[in-house]
Amino acid sequence: MLELLLGVVLAAGATYYVLLPILRPPPEPAADTGSSDEGEDPDDDMSPRAVAFRALKEIEFDRATAAGYCARCGTALETDARYCNSCGARVAA
Ligand SMILES: [Zn+2]
Numbered sequence: 001m002l003e004l005l006l007g008v009v010l011a012a013g014a015t016y017y018v019l020l021p022i023l024r025p026p027p028e029p030a031a032d033t034g035s036s037d038e039g040e041d042p043d044d045d046m047s048p049r050a051v052a053f054r055a056l057k058e059i060e061f062d063r064a065t066a067a068g069y070c071a072r073c074g075t076a077l078e079t080d081a082r083y084c085n086s087c088g089a090r091v092a093a
Contacts, residue, residue, distance in 0.1 A: 028047075069076055075086035083090055 070084040070087060070089055070091065072089040073084060073087040075084055077084060077091055081091055
């Protein structure tokens with residue numbers, strides 16, 4: 001009976017240590033030396049600021065891609081072109 005109890009306690013303890021970082025993430029490290037250690041692994045950084053930053057970069061990428069080529073004929077467009085130089089299609093501003 002004692003061994004069973006010990007096993008249950010050990011199993012519960014192991015489960016607790018496994019779930020602890022998931023259920024309760026550690027607090028943000030103290031900002032002691034500014035931002036020297038930021039961006040170490042940005043893809044794994046799920047802080048709201050990092051997520052917003054990545055989303056912003058994706059939006060900029062999509063915008064650049066959309067402005068880069070004519071949607072109708074695929075001709076490369078000038079940065080501030082309003083109409084395609086090749087087919088004359090209107091380019092979304
Ligand atoms: Zn075109």
